[in-house]
Amino acid sequence: MLDFLERDFGVDVRERVRFMRLSTPLDLERDVGLHRGAVYGLENGLLSTSVFRPRMRSSVVDNLYLAGSSVHLGGGIPLCIGSGMIAADMVTEDWNGSGSRAHSSSRRP
Numbered sequence: 856m857l858d859f860l861e862r863d864f865g866v867d868v869r870e871r872v873r874f875m876r877l878s879t880p881l882d883l884e885r886d887v888g889l890h891r892g893a894v895y896g897l898e899n900g901l902l903s904t905s906v907f908r909p910r911m912r913s914s915v916v917d918n919l920y921l922a923g924s925s926v927h928l929g930g931g932i933p934l935c936i937g938s939g940m941i942a943a944d945m946v947t948e949d950w951n952g953s954g955s956r957a958h959s960s961s962r963r964p
């Protein structure tokens with residue numbers, strides 16, 4: 856990083872550095888609990904987007920709703936906020952304030 860700053864920007868900050876911490880994917884897995892240190896959760900590859908991405912309504916555990924980087928909409932703060940808002944809408948839509956479920960859990964997303 857320091858070499859990069861010097862080479863690409865002509866700035867040598869070595870003299871000014873008092874503390875430096877370098878995090879690797881292994882650190883992120885251990886310290887923050889990220890699976891394999893993946894900063895943005897499940898990869899956004901061809902086979903893990905759209906209909907291939909894990910459902911927000913769990914198909915395994917009844918009445919479990921999922922939000923965050925490894926389900927729709929994807930990784931990153933803005934998408935995770937959107938994911939949480941959609942999950943909240945799903946709960947409201949499914950339960951409709953009646954105490955009984957209004958829809959089947961097989962519906963996407």
Ligand SMILES: Cc1cc2nc3c(=O)[nH]c(=O)nc-3n(C[C@H](O)[C@H](O)[C@H](O)COP(=O)(O)OP(=O)(O)OC[C@H]3O[C@@H](n4cnc5c(N)ncnc54)[C@H](O)[C@@H]3O)c2cc1C
Nearest residue numbers: 883887888894895896922923924925929930931932933935
């Ligand atoms: C170093 C770094 C830099 C990043 N920079 C950016 C950026 O600049 N812009 C951007 O958009 N995104 C950035 N991201 C990605 C973004 O932070 C994530 O995509 C997003 O925070 C994922 O949200 P999440 O709710 O899925 O998971 P998290 O934010 O990881 O939330 C999961 C929560 O669940 C808690 N938890 C875990 N296990 C349990 C358990 N068993 N019981 C109770 N609680 C539990 C955790 O403590 C955590 O609080 C960055 C990520 C990292 C690691």
